[in-house]
Amino acid sequence: MLEKSLKLALAGLLLSSTVSMAAEINLQFRFNDPQHKEMRMALDEFEAANPGIKVDLKRIAWKDARDQLIRESAVGQGPDVVHSAFVWVQEFAQSGSLIPLEKLVGYSPFKHGFEDFVANDLTYFEGKPYGVPWTADTWSMIYNNNVMREAGITSKPTTWDEVLAASRIIKEKTGKIGYSFIGGVPESAFMVNYFLWSNGSTIVDDDGKGGFKIGTTKEQLVEAMEYYKTYLDEGLVPKSILSQSTAHDPSGLQPILDDKQAMAIVPIAVIRGLVEGYKASHPDKPMALDTGLTPQGRTKGLTHLGGRTLVINSATKHPKEAWLLLKHLISPAIMTKYYGNQMPATKSGLAAIKFASHEQGFANQFANHTRSWGPYSRGPAPIGQIRNVLARSFAAAISGQKSPEDAAESILKDIARMMDK
Amino acid sequence: MKTYSAQAQERFSAFFMLFPTFFVIISFYFYPALYNLELSFTDMEFTQLRTGGDWVGFENYIEFFTSNDSFNVAFNTVFWLTAVSVTLRLFLGLLFALLLNSKMLSSLKLSTLSRLFLLVPWATPPVVSVIAWRWMLEPIGGPVNEFLLYTGIISEAISFTADLATVWPTIVTIMVWNTTPLVAVSLLASLQTIPDDQIEAASLDGATRWQQFRFVTLPYLMPTLSVLCLMSIIWTFNNFIYVWLTTLAGPGTYTNVMATEVYMKAFVDLRLGYSSAVGVSMAIILAAFGALYFRVVGLSRMQDKVG
Amino acid sequence: MVDHPAKKPPSRPIEGGLIVLAFALFALFMVAPAYYVFKGSFQSLSISIASGSAGWTLKNYFYIFSEGYHIYVINSFLVCLTATALACAISLFAAYALSRFRFRGRGLVFGAIMGGQLFPWIILINPIFILFARNGLVNSHLSMIFIYTAVITPFSVYLLVGYLTTIPKSLDEAAIMDGASRFKIVTQIIMPLIMPGLVATATYGFLQAWSEYLLALTLLSDESKKTLPLGLYQYFGEDTVNWGALMAGSAIATLPTLLLFLPLQKKLVSGLTQGAVK
Missing domain, CATH: 3.40.190.10 (Periplasmic binding protein-like II)
Structure with a gap:
């Protein structure tokens, strides 16, 4: 009863604040690494190629990223495309925060298939993948x-x-x-x-x-x-x-x-x-x-074997556009240009990497x-x-x-x- | 007939005047508090936010009261967070009040300046206090370490928030810095109400400075002091911000207190049910202090004030 | 100074020396952190890989505003001012009713309000988060306004009851004779009379809301909705601790409270403890 009246009172007032919606599609992308200037350029490229879609770059520190998404997605909020660690995907999927890939590839499939991604087993929850490996790391x-x-x-x-x-x-x-x-x-x-x-x-x-x-x-x-x-x-x-x-x-x-x-x-x-x-x-x-x-x-x-994945929030209003953005971000050209500190999480991408001499030990480890x-x-x-x-x-x-x-x-x-x- | 309707009108007015406040108190204090009690008997997790958890009876309470870590948490809350910081705050507050009230200071025309100094920490929001002190005590480039290294008192920078020996004193220092001015100013106000002739009479009787303080000044301050003490205990016991922002309850769980345990269990470990049980346990302890507070302050006297 | 010596020169020079020393220590303790914040806000203090050079600079302030710090400032003002106004409005009526009417359960109501003052909010973060979340009310300024109103109200009622008792009831009675309603009495007669008290109450409420951290942390995660304390602390969350930015942000967050405290400190003290002690 109380909950209801509280809800009514607040909801009425809330409405007024949410009516101002623009016609163009606004996506939010949350990125947790320090290269936000470079990533902004990657998004500008995306916006230029897809008129009518604007992308907001949101940032959060890695240490807060997991708690934040769990909290937001539990209530149907949060950015459309989210930067996640490999190991969080199952937790997010369990709490119902993510759109499964099978639905997303329906919009457009991967070039080399999902098998090209390394450690993709970590993105599975109850038999279905929920995230796309973006960078591989150790x-x-x-x-x-x-x-x-x-x-x-x-x-x-x-x-x-x-x-x-x-x-x-x-x-x-x-x-x-x-x-x-x-x-x-x-x-x-x-x-x-x-x-x-x-x-x-x-x-x-x-x-x-x-x-x-x-x-x-x-x-x-x-x-x-x-x-x-x-x-x-x-x-x-x-x-x-x-x-x-x-x-x-x-x-x-x-x-x-x-x-x-x-x-x-x-x-x-x-x-x-x-x-x-x-x-x-x-x-x-x-x-x-x-x-x-x-x-x-x-x-x-x-x-x-760790790395970052990209996931799509189940609360998104624009799953198709979010998927478009995700695929833009994982494309090799964009990654080498704007995210060069990291290694791509695809077998084809990794095979093409030349490690510097001081990175040989790392390459062996990896x-x-x-x-x-x-x-x-x-x-x-x-x-x-x-x-x-x-x-x-x-x-x-x-x-x-x-x-x-x-x-x-x-x-x-x-x-x-x-x-x- | 007319008097009856006037009375009804008065009742009507009283009801409508009190209603908004009452509504706020019921919906933001009482209802959530009851809901929290219910939560504490469930195993609700964050992932079950929409569905709710299952009833587990006293399981959460049993886990909290039998866990070894809980002793550490309770000890930290009672000893470091509350006892040490409140004692220091009252002691320093009294010292500052006496200092600011001393004739010497006013003869040097420092009274206004010192009141101004007192205002600085008081007006500083807790978040800023923590940031300020963390910078002061930072191992690399922080003024305190720079000074200690420069003077040769230490040869290696101290990590004040990482070293078990210094982390609690650091948190207490931040709290005391931020909250002592309120105590000092309140006591100063009381000090200024002591009639001069009382002190003079005491000194004519040959009382020493200490005796003057012990038998004239202190009894005057006692009522203010006891109210401040209880208010401080209640405010401090459930304080979250200083520990959380200074150390995130670390290193490890070394500085974990009940308030940070509630937050950590709910929003980091995502166990809402368990966290609520910790919260309820906390509320019970606080209620005891609350009752004492009402006794000291006197609810009836409150009402006298209402008239 | 020479021709007008202090009435009572320090009878014991040691004691005088001690007091001066105590004063120096006191001043150092009180002011040093604030001094370093202020100083740091104009310095280059980024401790990171290949750190920059020192020297006086405004770049910290430019930096935080280019990163959107003004959004937090605006949010804080919006939420805190509205909540304060709302709390003062409902508290004024409640305080009036409590000071003028006698009814059953009046003691209980007053007790509940007193209890609210000391209420540990940490205990309520779970239920409040869940209830708000289920109704889509997290990340909303409106929720913050309501919750801050709830935080501020009990103490505001308490303070205002104190001020209202100083106003003779005969004023009300005369107005009633003239046919004024109680609401009219509050808004047209009482309010102008206790304006100074109302201002002090509002200031105190505003300060409470301004520095509140826990509820904001619980209910706000959207960058564009965050209040100042929350936004400020985030400079720790980056991969590098940007001390300069932290200091500049701190200075800005403290400025309004300092300005409000200066004229009001005496009133605040008397309101805070006098009622309880006398």
């Missing part, structure tokens, strides 16, 4: 060779233990940072996963019977957290890493540029950003930055040392929540708020609760 090691040389380290460390040993030497001989990592919520979750994967365990696994199980143990989680905690306990990294929440955070990048840090694990966009930054701040000097494989544990080092999120995103626990739980407990353990044992237990308890649902 994380690899980045080195600053000047710092390594200064500490007298000639060969690149290849295992977690060697990385730690090298960091100790660097600290001792130069007072600088060896390997540093993200300690804050949410991207610290990557750090835990990489360590677990390279030691043969995983948070979520297939149980072989079509269901899912937790693929790690308390001991393995404790090992991971103790490894990272050592860096803080021994003062090998500054405490500020605890508030570093993403790989893009400048507080984590500046030391690499300033020749004050030797190693980190970062995604390709950051590698390229750092290389540009290094060239700008060290003109006439040889390139000191280099890439390599992430460390091995008991098995080989693995990172996730081709041979990646895995898909697979069971994480197919399983019953929403991957965004797995990430949050993992990242929070990890930060609690390495900062000393909790013992690694307690943190590991609370991770297992929370994941189990989510998988029960």
Whole structure:
């Protein structure tokens, strides 16, 4: 009753604000990467080619992007075309926020078919794809060779233990940072996963019977957290890493540029950003930055095959035009011109890439040392929540708020609760 | 007949004058509060916004009261967020009020200036306060670290919001900075109502400065102080903004308090039902302080004021 | 100064020194953050890959307005002013009714209003978000106006009741004799008389709405609808923390509150605690 009267009172007044609708079609595209100037040019090209359609470029930081879309789509709002991480698509589809591709390809099909896209399994929900992979990505090691040389380290460390040993030497001989990592919520979750994967365990696994199980143990989680905690306990990294929440955070990048840090694990966009930054701040000097494989544990080092997808909001009033825009954005010409920091998420596109010499390590990682999120995103626990739980407990353990044992237990308890649902 | 209709008319007026306010209070306070209670017994998630969740009885409450993290959350809320910050705020507020009231300051013609200084943090919105202090304490380029490094007090920049040793004091500092002026100004107003002859009489009796303060000034301030104290407790206990904007309840969950837990569980972890249960638990604790507040302030005295 | 020494020179120089020192510390603590915000807003402080040079500049202000900061400013003024006006209007009538009529349940009504003042909004964000969302009312300025009206009203009623008690009831009675209705009395006799009180109440309400963050965070996600505190904080969300822009935005967000506080601080204090203490 109350709800109704409230609704009536407000709805009446609302009407007046929404009547002013223009005749031309207005689309909204939300883009989360820093290249918004370039993307604006890509949209201008689209507008020129499609008179009568105007596109608004909206921006949001990656760290808010998931929560934002879930919140908006739950109430039938939000931009028409949305930039999403690979792993969010299923969550969005589950909450009814997306238009399935089968409906969209009805307007016009893909040139090389949906099979040309990498990691397209992550866009499936209940047997139907909901998103188009746009960029492909993984994380690899980045080195600053000047710092390594200064500490007298000639060969690149290849295992977690060697990385730690090298960091100790660097600290001792130069007072600088060896390997540093993200300690804050949410991207610290990557750090835990990489360590677990390279030691043969995983948070979520297939149980072989079509269901899912937790693929790690308390001991393995404790090992991971103790490894990272050592860096803080021994003062090998500054405490500020605890508030570093993403790989893009400048507080984590500046030391690499300033020749004050030797190693980190970062995604390709950051590698390229750092290389540009290094060239700008060290003109006439040889390139000191280099890439390599992430460390091995008991098995080989693995990172996730990730990237960005484009999805179409089920609340859109112009699905056909939104689809047109999406296809414009994924076209190779537009991507090379305006989004060159990233790699396309198509097999045909990737095959055409020439990596620079300092990117060879990354290229090797990308081709041979990646895995898909697979069971994480197919399983019953929403991957965004797995990430949050993992990242929070990890930060609690390495900062000393909790013992690694307690943190590991609370991770297992929370994941189990989510998988029960 | 005529008096009856006049009375009816009065009733009619009273009803229509009160109705809009009453409508607002019922629809934006009472109804949502009841709905929140209902939510707290469901497992509603964000993805079920249109359909609603299932009834789970006391499951959310049991989870909240048995989880290890909840102890941390409760401790942070009661100790750091509320006890420490309110105590500091009242203490500093009193100190500032006494300072501003001192004859020395007015003889130096600094009274107006100091009132103006007090106004600056008071007029600053909380968001801006957090931004200002985060910049002050920033490890790279922040004035505090620059100063400490320059003077050689420290050799490596302190990450005030990342280091467990400094993160709570940092949040408390921001809160105290932003909210002390209200306390100080209120106490200053009370101080100025103390008749001079009382103090003079005390000093003629040979009372020391401390005795004057303890037996003359403080009793005068006590009523204001206790109201300020309870108001501060209630406002602070459920405060969300300082913790959330300074640390997002981190590092990890180190600075998580009940208010940020409510927000995080609902809008980050998308568990609306559980979050509502935390909210209801919070409301029960607050209701106790609320009752105390009404006792101290005196609802009846409120009504006397109404006349 | 020399020919007119202070009446009571500091009896103990140590104490005088201590007071001056305390004053210096007090001034530093109170003003330093604001000083650095102001200073920072005119400096190049972008901490990012290959950071820029220092020096006095207006570019932070140009930058935030080129990024659409004025939209937040306009939104905030629109929402806060309308909500304040609405709250004052309904509060004035409610306060009048509470101060002039005696009826059953009057204590309860007053208690509810007092309770509203101390109400923890954090507890209501879930139900309010759900109820608004289901009815398509998120991302709407109108919802924000209503909700801010609800936030402001209880305290406004409380303040106004205080001011109304200072106006003798005989005025009303005389007007009734002349045949004026109660509504006419409020609008034509009472309102002009308590104008100063109404202004103070409105100011306080406006300030409350102006710095409100939580409800805006919950109900607004559309860039074009966001209010100032929300829009301002977003400069943290970018890949680089643009401190200069944050400072410029902060300075602009604080200016109106500072200007309103200056003339009204004394009134605000008395309204805030006097009623409760006396």
